[in-house]
Amino acid sequence: MNDVVLSNIEKTVLSDYKYGFVTNIRADEAPMGLNEDIVRFISAKKNEPQWMLEWRLKAFRQWLKMEEPVWANVKFPPINYQDIIYYSAPKQRPSLNSVDDIDPELKRTFDKLGISLDEQKRISGVAVDVVVDSVSIATTFKEQLSKLGIIFCSISEAIQKHPDLVKKYMGSVVPATDNYFAALNSAVFSDGSFCFIPKGVRSPMELSTYFRINAENTGQFERTLIVAEEGSYVSYLEGCTAPMRDENQLHAAVVELVAHEKAEIKYSTVQNWYPGDKEGKGGIYNFVTKRGICLGDHSKISWTQVETGSAITWKYPSVILKGNHSIGEFYSVAVTNNHQQADTGTKMTHIGKNTKSRIVSKGISAGVSNNSYRGLVHINKNASNSRNFSQCDSLLLGDKCGAHTFPYIEVKNNSSIVEHEATTSKIGEDQVFYCNQRGIDTETAVALIINGFAKEVMNQLPMEFAVEAQKLLAISLEGSVG
């Protein structure tokens, strides 16, 4: 009996990956492997100024001296960094004047993914930057945003057009040599998004980047930098998918957020990289460094993530609470099934006085997967009257999966308060039967239960994303009352 219900539950979660197609577009690639020449090749491809190349080379030389971290609760065979192509760009006309100039094959790709690049067709106001493999191919609503002084473009373009801003902020939150994967990214990053919100401006629309790995044997190393000046506000969304391939592909991104006084940055991610097949073959290694700094007083950074994809996820979106009265938040739903492994969480570093952080982490494990929450709450000696609240809940589907929680708490003063709550539960036969008895089939019942479990985090997502995220969790919201 146990097996019957659980296999139904599992079927529900184990729905097939829908984004696994490959688009046949001609790509312009770097030779396989990594050395200083490749770093120079990438920099030259992007027509970068000397200072950028120097920055990359410095990071690369450091990387050579570093070792891959082994402390995460994940297992994988050694990665051969010489087996990866570090630069791949869809071949297209050199410069794009409008979205209409995009390769029609690529456009069809994004139609399949449900992302319209056609500004006229977009009903809701979401500006999108699209990154395929190594380059940004389109940014929508650019003009409209620039009227407000908002800069939203690819990082390559920012290096060309706004070098002072890039020089000032790039690496200021995640230094080039912060960790193994951040150093690798700093050496070979190829594109990503740049976003600057000037003083006092509230972005009138969601800014969003859509990442897609398409080419074979390529790694994706994008870099995103968001700067919110005094009193500004921006909500930023990030989505990602990849084709189904038998080999593992590496994704090592860096995201840096800077919030000045009274500024607020809300960063949401729906991560749906290809997780590998049911036997654990293939899938993306998602080794990402995401960090924000609340530089000014009363600033706020909020991370929300829905992690459903990747063979391995290694990711800790963090906040450095430097300004007094600043606020850091982390809301996460991480789903693992089959052979997926996730080691994810956050780091809240309280430096300013009266700083507050809130962590809500929901892990859902199925199949033979392993799901770990790893978090650090550090409160400095001078961060008096600071507060943290952490809630880490795990939901298990079946009895072959694992959920682990590694909370680290360091408090260096005695006026601060840290609270940590954790629960682990299983989807019970009793819950499913209760739903069945009200006329609800098992598949819908599981969706309702998972949805309920993740609700606190899903509520943090902007509407457009919440819908996609709920679908991803195999949740039908047909039964909701608005």
Add this chain to the structure above:
Amino acid sequence: MLKIENLHAGIEGKKILKGINLEIKAGEVHVIMGPNGSGKSTLASVLAGRENYEVTEGSVEYMGKELLDMSPEDRAREGVFLAFQYPVEIPGLSTTNFMKTAVNEIRKYHGQEPLDAVAFLRMMKEKMALVNIDQSLLSRPLNEGFSGGEKKRNEIFQMAMLQPKLAIMDETDSGLDIDAIRIVSDSVNKLHNKDNAVLLVTHYQRLLDYIIPDFVHVMYNGRIVKSGPKELALELEEKGYDFIKNEIDVAEEA
């Protein structure tokens, strides 16, 4: 409406029901009483289709169909409702959302269009008034942090929403104080009509001060050993279950 014939069932190889026979017609209220461990709740679970119980013999005809061949959700969609003895909690899912899903799943089964938000809320308001339940309770996650009484009232509210043909109430009175029993019974009486039927499973006679049954059945050791009019319940109350036990044990020895 319901005809149970020679029903045998058990769990993990242990026999619990040993030949139940019972017929319930539309418009009737039946009560099954009996000491702990006599199989009352097992009967309720088997009728609702809980999968860990194994039926080894017998049949259950419901509205002209074999109930035992139907999945639990199809039984519910065909109008079988079980008010649970221990309603489960589902964190993060409000009763409102839960009920909207249930109502529309049942409508879909019967080829009806789903109710829109307005029509659904109207229905909710009407049923809330009928069973005297507060809106705030329904916006909270399903049964989470509810008191025993609140859980049972939520069961009755769901019953009002789903308008079952056959309502099976498993020890709905257990854990309730006398005021709560009165409110719950009152709601059941309001919901009962000539087209539906109620099967009450209870340990105590006190519920029957408020819900008047047409038939009382006494269950002992997996069988219905005595049936009679409502007065039988009073006799049980007076003499306790021992007199039944003695009667049966004597008969079996003979």
